[in-house]
Amino acid sequence: MKATYSPLLAMLFVVGALTGCGDSGSKDKTPADPGSYSENSENEQASEQPTTYAVTLAATDGGVLSLTGTQTVEEGTGFSVSITPDTGYRIESASGCGGLLTDNTFTVDAITADCAIHATFARLEYIVSINASGNGTVTPDTAQTVLHGDNLTLTVAPDSGYYASAITGCEGTRTGNDYITNITADCTIDVIFNEQGQLNDTGITLCGNYDAEDEAQWSSTFNCTDTGATHTADGIDADGNLIPSGQDAHYGRDPQAANGQLAKTGAGDAGFDFTKLDASGNDLPESATEWSCVRDNVTGLIWEVKTPSDGNVGDSLHDADDRYNWYDTDSSTNGGSVGYADDDGAICYGYDNANSTTHCNTEAFVDRVNAAGLCGANDWRMPKKEELRSIVHYGRANPGIEIGYFPNTISTWYWSGSPNARRNSHSWIMNFYTGGDGNFSRDADFRVRVVRSAHN
Incomplete structure (x- = not known):
């Protein structure tokens, strides 16, 4: 008997074949493609990365920060930076990121967004006191507020017949009647006016036995105090010679200097x-x-x-x-x-x-x-x-x-x-x-x- 082709039977066969391919009968639910597992794991790990923010730091001239540029900080993390002024400067302000300045440290409790921290510095201010005594004037004549590193010029004007015998203090330099100093700390300038034409003393600080009968014993190199000679009392040397009272060494600037009682602008021997x-x-x-x-x-x-x-x-x-x-x-x-x-x-x-x-x-x-x-x-x-x-x-x-x-x-x-x-x-x-x-x-x-x- 001749076989006859039936379209209905062909369709049933295809359906049966497709059904068999879709169910192998295994309970293993692991995907056949390993690549699909790796991709899913990386996505899960990426979703767990912490959020970070950029903290930008900047400062004006006059100091430095312990961190510079842009720093990456995790969300919710605290952050701090040290602020150090240069010599002669102070911290004027520090702000940003909701932080606070305590002494030389700027602290933020928690970073929650991109933000910037900015510090500013200012030069220190000093007080220069000015004292003048004697016959003359100075300009300026009152205490001055001067910024660190700035110069202060003091001009003196003695009265007629007087001169500025001393201008001292603040490590300045005198040129004529101008006194110029670079200010780096609180300090005091003192000016003394003296009358012109005063006389120097002689420089003689020792006594003599000029009444000694023996010329071989004559000397003018005796320490007056050691011999007992004073303004009003005679002294005696080791040979029994008289050291007369009231000698040159007892008067004027020289004995004051010898006794440490003479204030000097400069220096020099005896009363000079x-x-x-x-x-x-x-x-x-x-x-x-x-x-x-x-x-x-x-x-x-x-x-x-x-x-x-x-x-x-x-x-x-x-x-x-x-x-x-x-x-x-x-x-x-x-x-x-x-x-x-x-x-x-x-x-x-x-x-x-x-x-x-x-x-x-x-x-x-x-x-x-x-x-x-x-x-x-x-x-x-x-x-x-x-x-x-x-x-x-x-x-x-x-x-x-x-x-x-x-x-x-x-x-x-x-x-x-x-x-x-x-x-x-x-x-x-x-x-x-x-x-x-x-x-x-x-x-x-x-x-x-x-x-x-x-x-x-």
């Missing part, structure tokens, strides 16, 4: 009070090893300092070896005679016979010093006899001067600018070997130390 000045006229500390001028804080006079002697003239404008003839063309100061413009030729620095401005006379030398602007000034002059005597140290000899401030002083005669009243061809001279004075013909060649007055 000197300040070293640099080439611009600024005050230097006592320890300075190089200086160009010296201010006498008692008399208010400023003196030239000589350069070292080597036995030869002409090494420099201020050579200690140079000598000069006395010459003054000003009829109001020369005593009726001009003196000698060029009597001894090349005895000083820069001499040229054909050029009168280089001649070795006192007037030409003063003009050259002023042209050079020694210590920032151009009002140098010849000293009067008593002014020159004011720096003689009678407690010393060879040389008779405070060598700690006037080095390179030759133990010989120095011209003053004072003419001799009785002989107008002579002028007064001062000897810096023992401190004696005399007068001599103006054609002689002696050394010179010029002087000027402190600013009025």
Whole structure:
């Protein structure tokens, strides 16, 4: 019998086949594709990652933060940063992210969003107190508030006949009557005005037995206190010689200094009070090893300092070896005679016979010093006899001067600018070997130390 094709049977067969492929009969529910498991696990892990936020940190000039730039912080996590001001600055403010500043630490309890922390710094302020005593004024004259690192300039104006003998404090520098200081802390500036023309003491701090009968026992080197000599009572030396009372060492500034009772602006032996000045006229500390001028804080006079002697003239404008003839063309100061413009030729620095401005006379030398602007000034002059005597140290000899401030002083005669009243061809001279004075013909060649007055 011939087989007959039936569409209905074919359809049933396909359905049966599909049904069998869909159910293998296994209870294992694990997916056949391992890849589908890995993908699901990574998605679950990703959903568990914590939320983070960006914290941006910034600060103005004047300090630093312990963290900089942008920091990543988990949600809900606390955060802190240290804030350190530079020297001379303070923390002015710190803000952002809802945090608080305690001392130098800025703290946020919990970060909940992107945010920024910003710190600002400000310079410290200092109080500069100003004290002035004596006859004169200062500007400013009251306490000043000054920012760290700023300069303060104090200008002094002495009354007529007075000078600013001392301007000290705040580590400033004096130029003339201006005092400039860079402020880095609270401090005080003190100004003292003294009368011009005060006299120095002699420098003598020891007593003598000048009444001793035996000349071999004569001495002027006794400690007055050790011998019992006072203002009113005589003393006795070891040989039984009388030490008379009321000697020079008992009076004036010298015994005050010896007893620690004398306040000084600068320093110096016995009652002397000197300040070293640099080439611009600024005050230097006592320890300075190089200086160009010296201010006498008692008399208010400023003196030239000589350069070292080597036995030869002409090494420099201020050579200690140079000598000069006395010459003054000003009829109001020369005593009726001009003196000698060029009597001894090349005895000083820069001499040229054909050029009168280089001649070795006192007037030409003063003009050259002023042209050079020694210590920032151009009002140098010849000293009067008593002014020159004011720096003689009678407690010393060879040389008779405070060598700690006037080095390179030759133990010989120095011209003053004072003419001799009785002989107008002579002028007064001062000897810096023992401190004696005399007068001599103006054609002689002696050394010179010029002087000027402190600013009025």
